[in-house]
Amino acid sequence: MDVICENKRFIGFFLASGLISIRPQLFTGVFLGVLGFGTLGPVGGSIAAAVQSMITPVATGGLFAILQSAAMDGYGAAKVHAIMALGGVVGMGLAVIDRFHGN
Template sequence: MAELAAGAWSWIQENPGRAAVCAAGGVAVAAPALVAGPALAVAGFGANGIVGGSIAAGVQSGIGNVVAGGLFATLQSAAMAGYGAAAVNGVVQVGGALGVVGAVLKSDTPDLRKLNPLERIQYVLNGDNKDGGSWSDFDLKGTCLKSDIVKVAKQSWDDVTLDKLVDMTKATPQLVERLKGIKESLGKY
């Protein structure tokens, strides 16, 4: 039991955003009224009817006569703790459960667009990707700009080992030509 708690705590520390989504989803599943009530109030569905000047009031004025059993009537009923509460709470619970499932199943692969140029290239060179990808799988056009390679070459060319350089050249013959061009352009600076 202690190992499970330690593992959970470790996961929470490593994934605070995903943990927050799981917590919010858990609240939505366990107590949907805590989510639905404030959301309905913000939209203008009050316990005594539609709140004047609210989004709901604007929608109601646009639709005219409200159809019984329709979406608008169901939302107002939910705000007044009527028949619509079960439907709205059910939707909130499903949304909370989907949020938890999505947070737990979310890929650990980072968004390469959010990494700085050095991190972007080192991610692939170091084999940090959990998908088992290698330099040969690295799409230079989709995830890495030529300027990124120039920046990395300027910042950390010494960090690239001979083995990694050999792997890169074996994997992509075109990369050899690109590296030669980068090396020549670096000599000009």
């Protein structure tokens, strides 16, 4: 039990990152929602709405369009899931580096 208590930050970050890398679709909606990308379009008063007002018209295939498409479970979903999964793997690696080399 002492091993867990002494390494709780590492274990928590490693497990969370692992879950994101295995099941990114569980987290994509939350991530996009925080930014203001909704299932019906950008949410009023959000970061996404502010960005859209600055870049109107939105470029087809651009980052904004991909993120909005992912929020609507469209063509961008697979791309955003892949990036989230990669982020999870990177997070796992950073946890290991921090644990064994960052003391």
